[in-house]
Amino acid sequence: MDERIVDIDQITYEYNRLDEEGNVEGTTKALKGVSVSAKRGEFITILGANGSGKSTLAKHINALLFPTEGTVTVDGNNTADEDKILEIRQCAGMIFQNPDNQIIGSIVEEDVAFGPENMGVESKEIRDRVDESLKAVGMYEFREASPNKLSGGQKQRVSIAGVLAMHPKCIIMDEPTAMLDPQGRREVIRAARALNDVEGITIILITHYMEEAVYSDRIYVMDSGNVVMEGSPKEIFSKPEELKKHRLTIPQVTQVAIALKEAGLNLPDGILSRKELVAELMKLKECRHPDGLKIRLTDKVRETRNELRD
Amino acid sequence: MNLETKNLTYEYDAGTTQAVRAVDDISISIPSGQFVGIVGHTGSGKTTFVQLLDGLLKPSSGSVYLDGEDINEKKYDRKSMRAAMGIVFQYPEYQLFETTVLKDVCFGPLNMGLSQDEATKYAKEALLKLGMQEDSYGASPFELSGGQKRRVAIAGVLAMNPKILILDEPTAGLDPEGRDEVLGLLKKLNESGMTVILVSHSMEDVAKYVGRIIVINDGKVFLDGDGKEVFSHVKQLEEIGLAAPEVAYLMQAVHDAGIPVSTNITTVEEAASEILLKFQT
Numbered sequence: 001m002d003e004r005i006v007d008i009d010q011i012t013y014e015y016n017r018l019d020e021e022g023n024v025e026g027t028t029k030a031l032k033g034v035s036v037s038a039k040r041g042e043f044i045t046i047l048g049a050n051g052s053g054k055s056t057l058a059k060h061i062n063a064l065l066f067p068t069e070g071t072v073t074v075d076g077n078n079t080a081d082e083d084k085i086l087e088i089r090q091c092a093g094m095i096f097q098n099p100d101n102q103i104i105g106s107i108v109e110e111d112v113a114f115g116p117e118n119m120g121v122e123s124k125e126i127r128d129r130v131d132e133s134l135k136a137v138g139m140y141e142f143r144e145a146s147p148n149k150l151s152g153g154q155k156q157r158v159s160i161a162g163v164l165a166m167h168p169k170c171i172i173m174d175e176p177t178a179m180l181d182p183q184g185r186r187e188v189i190r191a192a193r194a195l196n197d198v199e200g201i202t203i204i205l206i207t208h209y210m211e212e213a214v215y216s217d218r219i220y221v222m223d224s225g226n227v228v229m230e231g232s233p234k235e236i237f238s239k240p241e242e243l244k245k246h247r248l249t250i251p252q253v254t255q256v257a258i259a260l261k262e263a264g265l266n267l268p269d270g271i272l273s274r275k276e277l278v279a280e281l282m283k284l285k286e287c288r289h290p291d292g293l294k295i296r297l298t299d300k301v302r303e304t305r306n307e308l309r310d
Numbered sequence: 311m312n313l314e315t316k317n318l319t320y321e322y323d324a325g326t327t328q329a330v331r332a333v334d335d336i337s338i339s340i341p342s343g344q345f346v347g348i349v350g351h352t353g354s355g356k357t358t359f360v361q362l363l364d365g366l367l368k369p370s371s372g373s374v375y376l377d378g379e380d381i382n383e384k385k386y387d388r389k390s391m392r393a394a395m396g397i398v399f400q401y402p403e404y405q406l407f408e409t410t411v412l413k414d415v416c417f418g419p420l421n422m423g424l425s426q427d428e429a430t431k432y433a434k435e436a437l438l439k440l441g442m443q444e445d446s447y448g449a450s451p452f453e454l455s456g457g458q459k460r461r462v463a464i465a466g467v468l469a470m471n472p473k474i475l476i477l478d479e480p481t482a483g484l485d486p487e488g489r490d491e492v493l494g495l496l497k498k499l500n501e502s503g504m505t506v507i508l509v510s511h512s513m514e515d516v517a518k519y520v521g522r523i524i525v526i527n528d529g530k531v532f533l534d535g536d537g538k539e540v541f542s543h544v545k546q547l548e549e550i551g552l553a554a555p556e557v558a559y560l561m562q563a564v565h566d567a568g569i570p571v572s573t574n575i576t577t578v579e580e581a582a583s584e585i586l587l588k589f590q591t
Binding site: 017049050052175178179181182183184210244248251252256259260263265274275278281282285 | 578
């Protein structure tokens with residue numbers, strides 16, 4: 001079995017711009033030779049500014065769009081192969097930004113059953129899959145509720161359950177938290193991480209929230225239709241200047257760590273979580289001189305500190 | 311212009327068994343020139359509330375006063391109120407419809423009865439403020455990226471030169487740089503005297519930019535104060551589906567580990583300086 005569940009190899013995507021009469025005005029290249037891959041069970045995050053091509057790329061994995069050049073292979077099947085499209089869409093499920101556009105059933109469990117029903121799964125099996133999927137995202141107790149009575153985060157988890165019920169090997173989430181409140185964001189990200197950890201489902205997450213990217217195995221950064229950075233969260237978030245060039249930023253905790261480091265505290269690069277920063281600060285604290293219980297300060301820290309006092 | 315509400319209440323499906331009280335007895339006052347953030351979980355009633363402020367919904371009971379006048383009175387001059395208050399809805403780019411960027415932004419001022427020349431002037435000013443350069447004015451708004459569309463849509467409201475600007479989640483779906491650009495612009499507009507009312511889900515953003523935060527829950531005002539006051543109630547905020555900015559949790563963790571930092575911190579800059587102060591000689 002191929003180690004890679006998703007293999008996007010050097011793809012370009014062009015579309016025609018039309019004028020008011022519908023004549024072709026010219027072509028726009030949304031993707032310019034992009035290669036991205038995900039191993040089975042990996043958690044991948046794709047970051048990038050608005051208009052960088054992230055969503056266009058995501059739609060290729062689900063065979064909603066087809067590359068002008070290059071190939072997209074999902075679980076060994078080329079998306080150019082028309083006979084394999086249903087298989088590909090079943091293997092790689094997709095979640096979009098607005099949960100209201102994705103929910104069609106009038107009762108939660110009906111909505112989740114839609115996918116497997118459509119695939120021709122037997123009814124007893126559908127029952128099992130619906131229950132399983134709702135449990136996996138923590139929405140089982142709402143199975144008989146009407147989706148329009150749910151919060152945004154709950155609705156988005158129902159959408160995820162709907163995809164899960166089709167037993168995908170990979171789920172692509174295109175800004176699933178953009179419309180949600182903090183609670184809803186936490187719920188959805190927690191659900192995504194659990195599916196990855198427990199069920200081993202490959203997750204490809206597209207987001208504008210840097211905090212959500214911290215837990216992924218690898219991050220790709222896109223800009224103007226190209227992949228411009230690739231690496232672990234630690235590697236990527238150690239380069240705030242470069243990220244800024246691509247209109248991105250770093251998590252707040254990392255921002256604090258960098259400010260402290262610049263002020264002279266001896267901290268390593270790429271601190272991503274509260275826990276890491278606290279641990280590093282405690283190490284510094286232990287380094288303090290036993291008599292004075294003070295650390296040795298560089299002039300720069302002293303200067304900054306004095307500025308702060310003023 | 312001063313905006314005030316007294317016992318403002320709004321019920322959807324009023325008089326039926328399905329009646330839902332989305333806004334429940336809110337009395338607040340927003341003096342001219344404030345930068346107010348309105349936060350609350352989805353379904354808390356914040357969007358309904360701002361739509362009442364803008365006179366798009368008629369209250370079930372209670373009133374909205376603009377400079378002391380009830381905007382829902384029969385004789386009230388709604389037209390001049392429309393010119394004084396601008397509202398930018400969620401995903402405003404869905405409302406773009408014209409063939410060029412400039413025409414789209416001109417629509418509002420023209421509709422207010424301004425001449426084409428004046429409208430064009432205001433439109434260009436608004437577009438420039440939002441960082442849209444002259445060379446894009448002839449383009450179709452539908453060719454632009456998501457962030458650019460959002461800016462054109464906001465410019466459409468700004469071109470009417472409102473005294474009070476209300477925005478419902480203007481940064482949802484924007485990249486970090488785009489978020490900072492839009493919020494930075496709002497800050498500038500506010501500093502030039504405009505009242506800005508920002509509905510947001512991002513605690514980090516309101517903590518950084520806004521002077522006063524009004525937390526709405528179940529249609530009622532739950533908390534009302536500056537960032538420090540509001541975010542000192544972390545537990546209560548979490549119970550109603552919200553959160554404190556990420557740095558506030560960091561400071562709590564640092565504090566719990568035995569470094570006696572203040573936990574009432576809401577921005578990155580404050581967090582860094584507070585920690586540094588504990589590592590002094």
